[in-house]
């Protein structure tokens with residue numbers, strides 16, 4: 001047995017975003033989720049701080065924002081990954097049917113796909129035969145559909161990861177507004193939020209291999225704008241004495 005089928009298998013897998021690619025995607029989603037938690041919760045608590053000095057009100061608003069945001073993120077992720085998984089399973093089922101009904105056409109198809117990856121016709125045929133003999137469905141899933149049938153994303157895993165990422169981000173402004181004395185809470189929150197956004201902006205730029213400077217600036221500016229707007233709204237509402 002040659003190594004060829006294994007190598008082709010691995011490169012197909014990588015090309016379709018498995019392995020390193022999917023780890024990077026997860027990491028990127030985690031950084032974005034945390035960033036979301038920081039910005040939305042900071043906007044919320046800074047807005048409430050514009051209206052009232054009550055620590056109970058700040059804690060209630062921050063905690064409610066944390067839970068609402070993290071559950072909304074988790075639910076959204078669950079729905080989207082479930083849908084993706086449904087379509088992957090449907091594609092696998094169709095592949096299985098085709099393999100049963102017309103194995104010759106499927107072998108020719110796999111041969112063509114492998115040849116398109118740069119193998120000579122003879123080697124492609126040989127590789128396709130070996131892959132088909134070993135596990136035809138798996139070979140078609142990887143080479144043709146770009147999915148690993150043993151490693152489909154589990155919807156509630158993705159949901160839990162989103163929930164966790166948002167919660168970690170949201171905890172920062174929540175603690176920053178609740179823990180310091182009343183006179184310092186606003187500035188402690190603003191400074192720590194902008195520092196956190198500098199970090200998440202830098203990190204997501206690094207993951208996307210983009211220049212960090214502009215990414216950081218955009219991220220920090222977005223967070224600063226969110227806090228300025230909600231603080232302005234909170235102050236106006238607080239001044240009316242409602």
Ligand SMILES: [Zn+2]
Pocket residue numbers: 095098106109140144
């Ligand atoms: Zn096929």
